[in-house]
Amino acid sequence: MTAPRTTEQQPGMFALVLHSHLPWLANHGRWPVGEEWLYQSWAASYLPLTRVLRTLATEGRQNLLTLGITPVLAAMLDDPHSLSGMHHWLGNWQLRAHEAALMPDRARRELGAREHRLAAQSLAEFEQSWAHGASPVLRSLVDGGTIELLGGPLAHPFQPLLHPRLRRFELAEGLEDARMRWGTKPSGIWAPECGYTPGMEVEYAEAGITHFMVDGPSLRGDTSVGRPVRDSDVVAFGRDLQVSYRVWSPKQGYPGHAAYRDFHTYDHDTGLKPARVTGKTVDSKDKAPYDPNLAAAAVDRHVEDFVRTVVDRIRSERARTGRDALVVAAFDTELFGHWWFEGPQWLEKVLRALPEAGVRVGTLAQAREQGYVGEPVQLTDSSWGSGKDWRVWAGDQVTDLVQLNSEVVQTALDTVDKTRGSARAPGRPELRDRVNDQILREAIMTVQSDWAFMVSKDSAAGYARERAHKHAHATREIADAVATGHPDRALRLADGWNHADGLFPGLDARRLPDDVTPGR
Incomplete structure (x- = not known):
C-alpha cells in the first residue's frame, strides 16, 4: 500500500488533537505509580513531541496540531521539585544505558548503545530548553503559530458529577492558570474525560470558551463538522472513531504490531526494554529482541495506512454530506512515546505525509473559524469512557469515592462560605484567606477524575484510594479547626498541607462564585 502523493487538494481538513494529562504525582511516592510515572512520560512523550514540533516549525510548518495540557500537568512540568527529579532521572537513564553497553552479551551492548544515545540527547535538550520548566517551551510553540493550546479545569475533575459552583471555579482558575503560564488564555478546552452534562455549555460560554472536545458517539458518530451545543455558540468537536481507532482502540491499533518495542517487558538488570511485541500471546521471556530496522519499516507502513484512511474518510464524508469534511483524530499524548515507543517517529512522518497527499492540516480553532460547523446538537450526558x-x-466500583467526593466538596463549600460571610464588611475589601485557599485546593485534589478511573480499571486502585482519602483528610482537618474556633491551628495546617504539594499558588477562594444555580 502506498500513500497518495498528489497536488490535488482533498475536500476537507484534518485536525490532530492530543490530550496531555497526569494527576499530581510530585512528592507522592516514586515507584511504581508516583513520580516515576511522570518522569517516564516526560522522557518518552513530552520531550520527543516538542522535538518533533520544533523540527517541523523550523521548516515553516504551522498549525500542526491542537495540544491539550491540563493545568495539573502544566504545574508539575514547571515545578522545581519535578524539574530537579527529572534531571536526575535522565542522568540515571544514561548511567543504566552505559552499564548495559559494557555488558558481555552483544544484544545488551546494542541495547545499551541505543538507549545511551537517546538518554544523552534527551538530557542535553532538557538542560538547554527545559531548565525553567515547560511553559517557555510551550509558549514558543504557541507564539510561533505551531500549535493551538487547549486548557481545562484546574485538577481534571469529572465535571458532570461536580457541584456547579466548584465546577465553575475550577474552570475559571484553570484558564487563568493557563494565561499566567503561557501568556494567552485558551479559547478551547479538552473537557476532562470528555465528560458533559446539559448546562455546561452555558458555563463554558461564560468562561470565554468557544469550543471543546467530546467523543464521536456523543454526536451520534457524525463528526464531519463541529456542532454548536443546544442554544449556545459553543462548538463541540467530536473524535472520529473510524480514523482514531485505526491508531489505537480498546482492542487493537498500530502499537500492537509485532515489530514495535514491547512496553511491558524489562531487562531487570538494567531497567531497559529489550524486546519487541513479537505476538499478543507470547510470554515476555519468549519475546524476540527489538530490531530498530523492523520497527522503522512498520512505521512507514502505518504512516501510509493512516494517510490513506484519512483521505478516504474525507472523501467519503464529502460525498455523504455534500460539503467539505473535517476529520478529528484525538488521542492521549502519552500514547506517543510512553506507551508506543515509535509513536513520535510515526507522528512526525504523518504530519509530513498528509500535506503531500493533499490533506490540509489545521487546529480546532481554525476549523471553527473556517466554517467547519454544522447545525446545533442537543448534546446529552456523555464521556469517552x-x-x-x-x-x-x-x-x-466507585460508589465510596462518589460519596467521599460529595461530602468533601460540601464541607469545603460550607466552610469557605461561612468564613467569607463573617469576614465581609460593607465598604471594606475582602482580604485573601490562605486557609480558604487551601481548603479548596485539597477539595479539588480529592475529586480528580483519575482516582475513580484507576479504581474502576483496577490500575493501582490502592494508590488511587489512598490519594483521594489523603486529600479528603486534609480538607476535613483544616475545616474542623475552623469550625471549632481554632484559627491559628487552621492556618498552621493549611500552610503545612500547602507546603507538602505547593501547587496552584494563584488559586484564590475569593473568586468562588456565590451563585448555586446550575447553568442550564
Whole structure:
C-alpha cells in the first residue's frame, strides 16, 4: 500500500488533537505509580513531541496540531521539585544505558548503545530548553503559530458529577492558570474525560470558551463538522472513531504490531526494554529482541495506512454530506512515546505525509473559524469512557469515592462560605484567606477524575484510594479547626498541607462564585 502523493487538494481538513494529562504525582511516592510515572512520560512523550514540533516549525510548518495540557500537568512540568527529579532521572537513564553497553552479551551492548544515545540527547535538550520548566517551551510553540493550546479545569475533575459552583471555579482558575503560564488564555478546552452534562455549555460560554472536545458517539458518530451545543455558540468537536481507532482502540491499533518495542517487558538488570511485541500471546521471556530496522519499516507502513484512511474518510464524508469534511483524530499524548515507543517517529512522518497527499492540516480553532460547523446538537450526558457514559466515574466500583467526593466538596463549600460571610464588611475589601485557599485546593485534589478511573480499571486502585482519602483528610482537618474556633491551628495546617504539594499558588477562594444555580 502506498500513500497518495498528489497536488490535488482533498475536500476537507484534518485536525490532530492530543490530550496531555497526569494527576499530581510530585512528592507522592516514586515507584511504581508516583513520580516515576511522570518522569517516564516526560522522557518518552513530552520531550520527543516538542522535538518533533520544533523540527517541523523550523521548516515553516504551522498549525500542526491542537495540544491539550491540563493545568495539573502544566504545574508539575514547571515545578522545581519535578524539574530537579527529572534531571536526575535522565542522568540515571544514561548511567543504566552505559552499564548495559559494557555488558558481555552483544544484544545488551546494542541495547545499551541505543538507549545511551537517546538518554544523552534527551538530557542535553532538557538542560538547554527545559531548565525553567515547560511553559517557555510551550509558549514558543504557541507564539510561533505551531500549535493551538487547549486548557481545562484546574485538577481534571469529572465535571458532570461536580457541584456547579466548584465546577465553575475550577474552570475559571484553570484558564487563568493557563494565561499566567503561557501568556494567552485558551479559547478551547479538552473537557476532562470528555465528560458533559446539559448546562455546561452555558458555563463554558461564560468562561470565554468557544469550543471543546467530546467523543464521536456523543454526536451520534457524525463528526464531519463541529456542532454548536443546544442554544449556545459553543462548538463541540467530536473524535472520529473510524480514523482514531485505526491508531489505537480498546482492542487493537498500530502499537500492537509485532515489530514495535514491547512496553511491558524489562531487562531487570538494567531497567531497559529489550524486546519487541513479537505476538499478543507470547510470554515476555519468549519475546524476540527489538530490531530498530523492523520497527522503522512498520512505521512507514502505518504512516501510509493512516494517510490513506484519512483521505478516504474525507472523501467519503464529502460525498455523504455534500460539503467539505473535517476529520478529528484525538488521542492521549502519552500514547506517543510512553506507551508506543515509535509513536513520535510515526507522528512526525504523518504530519509530513498528509500535506503531500493533499490533506490540509489545521487546529480546532481554525476549523471553527473556517466554517467547519454544522447545525446545533442537543448534546446529552456523555464521556469517552467505557460505554460512553459515566459508569467509570459513578459506577458500583466507585460508589465510596462518589460519596467521599460529595461530602468533601460540601464541607469545603460550607466552610469557605461561612468564613467569607463573617469576614465581609460593607465598604471594606475582602482580604485573601490562605486557609480558604487551601481548603479548596485539597477539595479539588480529592475529586480528580483519575482516582475513580484507576479504581474502576483496577490500575493501582490502592494508590488511587489512598490519594483521594489523603486529600479528603486534609480538607476535613483544616475545616474542623475552623469550625471549632481554632484559627491559628487552621492556618498552621493549611500552610503545612500547602507546603507538602505547593501547587496552584494563584488559586484564590475569593473568586468562588456565590451563585448555586446550575447553568442550564
